[in-house]
Amino acid sequence: MSTRALEVAVGGFVATGLALLAWLAISVSGLDFSPSQDEYKVSARFSNIAGLKPRAKVTSAGVTVGRVDSIRLDPQDGQAIVTLAIRGEFDQFPLDTSASILTAGLLGEKYIGLRMGADFDYLIEGDEIEDTQSSLVLEDLIGRFLLNSQGD
Amino acid sequence: MINGLAALGRSTLKQLAGLGRAFMILIQAVLRPWGPGASPRLLWPEIYSAGVLSLVIVAVSGLFIGMVLALQGYSILVDFGSEQSLGQLVSLTLLRELGPVVTALLFAGRAGSAMTAEIGLMKTTEQLASLSMLGVDPVQRVVAPRFWAGVISMPLLAIVFSAMGIWGGHLVGVDWLGVDAGAFWGNMQASVDFRIDVVNGLIKAFVFGIFVTWIAVYQGMDLIPTAEGISRATTRTVVYGSLAVLALDFFLTAMMFGDY
Amino acid sequence: MSIEIQIENLHFARGNRAIFRGIDMTLQAGKVSGIMGPSGTGKTTLLRLISGQLSPSQGRVLVDGVDVHQQSKSGLMELRKQMGMLFQSGALFTDMSVLENVMFPLQVHTDLSASMIRSVALLKLEAVGLRGAADLRPDELSGGMARRVALARSVALDPAIMLYDEPFVGQDPISMGALLRLIQELNSALGITSVIVSHDLNETFRVCDEVFILSQGQVIAGGPSEQVQNSDDERVKQFIHGLPDGPVPFHFPAPSLEQDLQAVSRD
Numbered sequence: 001m002s003t004r005a006l007e008v009a010v011g012g013f014v015a016t017g018l019a020l021l022a023w024l025a026i027s028v029s030g031l032d033f034s035p036s037q038d039e040y041k042v043s044a045r046f047s048n049i050a051g052l053k054p055r056a057k058v059t060s061a062g063v064t065v066g067r068v069d070s071i072r073l074d075p076q077d078g079q080a081i082v083t084l085a086i087r088g089e090f091d092q093f094p095l096d097t098s099a100s101i102l103t104a105g106l107l108g109e110k111y112i113g114l115r116m117g118a119d120f121d122y123l124i125e126g127d128e129i130e131d132t133q134s135s136l137v138l139e140d141l142i143g144r145f146l147l148n149s150q151g152d
Numbered sequence: 153m154i155n156g157l158a159a160l161g162r163s164t165l166k167q168l169a170g171l172g173r174a175f176m177i178l179i180q181a182v183l184r185p186w187g188p189g190a191s192p193r194l195l196w197p198e199i200y201s202a203g204v205l206s207l208v209i210v211a212v213s214g215l216f217i218g219m220v221l222a223l224q225g226y227s228i229l230v231d232f233g234s235e236q237s238l239g240q241l242v243s244l245t246l247l248r249e250l251g252p253v254v255t256a257l258l259f260a261g262r263a264g265s266a267m268t269a270e271i272g273l274m275k276t277t278e279q280l281a282s283l284s285m286l287g288v289d290p291v292q293r294v295v296a297p298r299f300w301a302g303v304i305s306m307p308l309l310a311i312v313f314s315a316m317g318i319w320g321g322h323l324v325g326v327d328w329l330g331v332d333a334g335a336f337w338g339n340m341q342a343s344v345d346f347r348i349d350v351v352n353g354l355i356k357a358f359v360f361g362i363f364v365t366w367i368a369v370y371q372g373m374d375l376i377p378t379a380e381g382i383s384r385a386t387t388r389t390v391v392y393g394s395l396a397v398l399a400l401d402f403f404l405t406a407m408m409f410g411d412y
Numbered sequence: 413m414s415i416e417i418q419i420e421n422l423h424f425a426r427g428n429r430a431i432f433r434g435i436d437m438t439l440q441a442g443k444v445s446g447i448m449g450p451s452g453t454g455k456t457t458l459l460r461l462i463s464g465q466l467s468p469s470q471g472r473v474l475v476d477g478v479d480v481h482q483q484s485k486s487g488l489m490e491l492r493k494q495m496g497m498l499f500q501s502g503a504l505f506t507d508m509s510v511l512e513n514v515m516f517p518l519q520v521h522t523d524l525s526a527s528m529i530r531s532v533a534l535l536k537l538e539a540v541g542l543r544g545a546a547d548l549r550p551d552e553l554s555g556g557m558a559r560r561v562a563l564a565r566s567v568a569l570d571p572a573i574m575l576y577d578e579p580f581v582g583q584d585p586i587s588m589g590a591l592l593r594l595i596q597e598l599n600s601a602l603g604i605t606s607v608i609v610s611h612d613l614n615e616t617f618r619v620c621d622e623v624f625i626l627s628q629g630q631v632i633a634g635g636p637s638e639q640v641q642n643s644d645d646e647r648v649k650q651f652i653h654g655l656p657d658g659p660v661p662f663h664f665p666a667p668s669l670e671q672d673l674q675a676v677s678r679d
Binding site for chain 2: 003006007009010012013014016017018020021023024025027028029055057109
């Protein structure tokens with residue numbers, strides 16, 4: 001095998017590998033290259049986030065508007081503080097917007113759904129969403145159902 | 153009784169000596185890969201031999217495994233009404249596990265055994281002794297290029313395997329079984345994390361590459377210089393290499409994916 | 413300019429089998445010395461000890477007064493530049509052509525230009541009569557031709573010492589003659605100290621000035637060829653005259669024949 005042909009073959013091999021890696025990065029893992037100045041962060045407190053994970057989607061009316069950036073525990077009152085990164089183009093969420101932790105489908109993962117409020121001022125970087133609805137825990141539901149059915 | 157103990161002691165010493173030799177070869181190949189008569193240009197033919205020539209088997213295997221994953225995955229998920237998650241299933245299984253592991257097993261069998269046989273033949277025909285008589289370190293000229301070729305080729309091959317597998321999964325899942333393309337790719341993108349899944353898979357492939365290639369070159373250097381010796385050494389390369397991959401996979405998976 | 417090789421009280425063992433039990437030899441500068449003995453006496457091992465590829469358990473090998481096994485890696489490399497070794501199988505590098513094989517030592521050890529190296533290599537091939545085979549690959553050569561190319565490669569750096577490992581094995585008479593002539597020419601023209609390890613009596617006595625015979629790890633005869641050929645030593649006589657039985661027994665040690673036959677009939 002001539003040296004030239006060899007070098008081309010090896011170069012082609014490495015280039016193909018790297019190109020496929022790029023494809024895996026973008027099309028498969030959805031690596032997002034949009035600059036993060038395009039997002040603004042707001043926080044929300046929940047009493048139970050059960051199963052919500054960072055990078056979970058944040059939607060409004062079913063449309064993805066952002067991602068969960070981080071989840072922290074407030075050691076003083078035991079609440080979970082979730083930081084949402086909302087894409088810059090969606091900058092018209094009223095201050096009284098509510099955030100609920102919802103489940104996608106039967107086996108689905110948790111995500112945050114935003115419901116717009118009616119305030120005239122909009123949420124900006126650093127604001128906190130006051131109206132939150134924590135994750136529904138199955139045991140509590142069953143407990144409430146039993147309690148209710150006993151009362152009848 | 154004493155003879156048994158003596159034999160055990162001798163055998164242990166022999167094993168330790170072998171491990172020591174293997175280690176010295178590794179250190180030499182990693183720290184001083186070049187020298188008189190051994191230039192970096194020797195790397196290219198070895199990457200061709202280990203990497204390019206393995207492309208076909210890796211790509212075809214990846215395609216078929218991806219297709220099978222989609223078939224099996226679909227039949228299980230459809231009972232839960234969750235066939236939308238097929239893309240996620242196929243891609244995560246490939247990127248995290250099957251890509252690096254199956255590629256490494258194929259590599260051990262195809263490229264690893266070839267390296268062992270080549271080096272072993274050079275040892276048997278006294279070419280290695282000639283090299284040292286001519287003042288060239290056989291580890292630098294023969295072992296190091298093959299070692300680095302293996303370490304570089306393995307991650308690239310694993311990428312090809314996973315990519316082909318995901319494409320195969322798409323062909324079966326979307327084009328044949330009718331899963332919605334948007335759901336297939338959308339769910340996949342939402343659940344595959346570049347750092348956790350793709351990069352960890354690459355790290356695994358890299359580690360497998362080091363061990364499989366190391367075992368292959370050591371077996372070639374250390375064998376008994378006869379036809380039978382070469383045959384036994386190539387078998388050992390495939391067996392030990394495969395076992396090493398599977399054992400390492402367990403440890404790496406536990407370390408990487410253990411704590412959610 | 414010629415170099416003498418001195419072997420002093422050399423001991424070497426493989427596993428628990430002693431191969432050499434105290435060998436003393438002087439391989440004279442500029443002369444052709446032969447080392448002979450029954451197969452298995454470790455003649456090839458001796459060459460490896462001289463070139464430093466193996467280390468003795470006791471004793472030393474002095475090349476031009478320098479202890480081979482006390483050398484550093486670079487010192488050994490310098491020493492090896494002075495030694496050429498012809499392996500039994502030729503040991504040509506199969507991934508290169510004939511010419512590339514001969515050019516190899518020049519490329520590794522000298523700073524000569526590519527064209528200069530090529531010229532020197534072609535001249536070496538010319539000396540062994542194989543310049544026309546320069547572009548062939550080793551697997552296209554016959555055994556005899558491969559060995560001659562290997563010879564050209566070993567003398568590429570004009571070494572002061574040449575070590576020949578069983579050079580006469582499996583050669584047809586014509587190749588044999590060619591090889592003998594080359595060995596003699598190298599020795600007489602360039603004063604190369606030549607050491608031939610062989611069990612071929614006629615050829616070895618023909619070409620060597622001095623001959624040593626090894627048996628059971630020791631030197632049992634050593635001196636000018638004529639002298640050794642006419643030796644009275646029983647062991648030497650058995651080897652030289654090819655007597656199947658003598659100090660080296662025909663029968664491998666075994667219990668008496670009656671015992672073995674009785675054991676068979678009892679089954």
